[in-house]
Amino acid sequence: MDFLQILDAPVAPGGLVEWIPAVEGGLGSWRRDDRLTSHNHEQHLRSAFEYRARTQREGGRESWLGLAIDFDEPMSVPAVRAAMLTWIDRHEVLRTHVVLKRDRTERYSTAPHTVHLKMTRIGWYTETPLLLEQVAGSFDRATAPLHWPAYRFATVARSDSFTILFAADHSLVDGYSLVTAQYELTELYRAAREQRPHTLEPTGSYIEFSDAERGRADAADAAHPAVATWRDFLSSHGGVPQFAPLNPVDESDDPFDIEHPAQSSRTVKVLDEGQTRRFEAVCAQAGGNLVAGLIAVMALAYHRAVPDAEFACVMPRHTRTDPTWLHALGWFVGLSPVAVPVDDDTTVATAIARASASLRAGRHGASLPFLRVAELLGPSRAPGLVVSFMDARGTPTAAEADAGWARVLRSHSYSGREVYIWLNRTTSGLRMHSRFPAEQPDAVLPFLDDFASLLAGTADAR
Incomplete structure (x- = not known):
């Protein structure tokens, strides 16, 4: 879709x-x-x-x-x-x-x-x-x-x-x-x-779900595994991830003082079904899964865009851990940190292994609402780079929806520094959707293009 x-x-x-x-x-x-x-x-x-x-x-x-x-x-x-x-x-x-x-x-x-x-x-x-x-x-x-x-x-x-x-x-x-x-x-x-x-x-x-989650979250303290995960990440990365290629924007302490135009967006199919399956095989051979592979390739593209900056992002994770919530409407989302160190000599396989380790280490971060984590650790900036993955193949009409008769819609977003990337596995391959500051498309689009090119090249080399 x-x-x-x-x-x-x-x-x-x-x-x-x-x-x-x-x-x-x-x-x-x-x-x-x-x-x-x-x-x-x-x-x-x-x-x-x-x-x-x-x-x-x-x-x-x-x-x-x-x-x-x-x-x-x-x-x-x-x-x-x-x-x-x-x-x-x-x-x-x-x-x-x-x-x-x-x-x-x-x-x-x-x-x-x-x-x-x-x-x-x-x-x-x-x-x-x-x-x-x-x-x-x-x-x-x-x-x-x-x-x-x-x-x-x-x-x-x-x-x-x-x-x-x-x-x-x-x-x-x-x-x-x-x-x-x-x-x-x-x-x-x-x-x-x-x-x-x-x-x-x-x-x-x-x-x-909300009632139970709120009760557990309010009872959590600084010893909770999610708090420890975020504390370690924030201290070692200097705060929540931002998108380094962007030029600094004028952000005052009052976020309502400055009005940014509606963000630009892009939608593209980056891999067809055959390419996606070949890329999944590359990931499996390196000991990872599709999500780890996508994060790994993104880290490599990010390094090419900003060699001096480590790739780090915030990744939403669904909290539908019980089958009861599988088909419920609601906001079942936690946040986890991800960081993948790469350099000029890092191979795709090595990056996948590192991404897999980071995803495993960061998964505990989503076990407590990030707002509760912030209450326990102190206020933090909103993340500037968010990468989301969703597998949209789980309904009986997934193929028809992916063929075009159903589409997920979203409203405008307004920010001078947020970059959001959604990667969706569908019945026909992999789609990438993104939104980014309208004032600085040249800081984002080359990175997205390089990521898509590197992804396709990795799949086609299989």
Whole structure:
């Protein structure tokens, strides 16, 4: 599946309808829910509140993830409505809201079958750019994390096809959530249209996970293995990783003083299926796996770009360690540090071995939310280089999604120093998606090109 900034998504024009969740009586009818809020969610809310207070912009700067699914048939309005409502009932995270208080949070939840959808016809669009501008603006406003719902659906209908679009604030979903969501929404729509029971297995609730994770994290102290992992890494690397090729940017102590333009992005298929399998064989021969191989080659490309800088990055790791959470919507992400020393004489095999060792050593870092680690170690800068890997082959419709009928979407991001790279293993090979400062593309694109070239060269030499 592609992972696209929404304005880059190839959505054909048509009749746009927005589907807005609502509950009779509003939040006043919801029950008080004593389950705890995750560190990720609480900090996300506090950042949004601070941004709103300082800029007078409602809701906080957009930070959402979403989905577009194409269907090659006329749209059934009753089936679309039924699919969306069943999905909301299936995932409790879509029926809960966290309210910020000065020194705590309060959660409120509503039961299944209490949410309904308001169908609003926006208009007919004949050009994709104008359609996407409308959808992007609507999603930006609708996903403000300080309000419920912090998500929205839309459909674009044509005479013989239609597209379902969905967006949610990052506090409600992560990348794996959306890989699963494309299958679930497709199955729920088809089941409703065919008037049969759906075939989805029951799933757990992110609210239950958050409650348990927060309890464990709050009980952790400086002796926790994650704290030790991060303490050692930060002390030996002088802080969290940054992307060295970037020129320093004017970052004041107040991050809201300076407005950076929306980041640039790039999406490219770096290896086909045959190349990916050959590269996986290279990794296995060196005693590593695909992730270690990708990190190793990236370290070699980084050394060629900045010979005096050691390659180090932060790597998100999913925390779905129990099958209960496998298909749940939510923000199941921890962070681990990775560093791979290389020099002019380092071979790919040696780099893979070093990357494997670093990944093993750093995995404990993701066992505690990074925000809790920061509470115990002291504040730290946000990472400037983040590399994420995801295997998107785990659903029955993975091949169809990879062929183009489903795409993960994301909002704009704003930073003068962040470089994010997503590497996705799909049924047809390996895709690379990236975002980086719009002001300095020449500091990033040559590195990405060299990484892709070195990766393909390693695979083709097998």
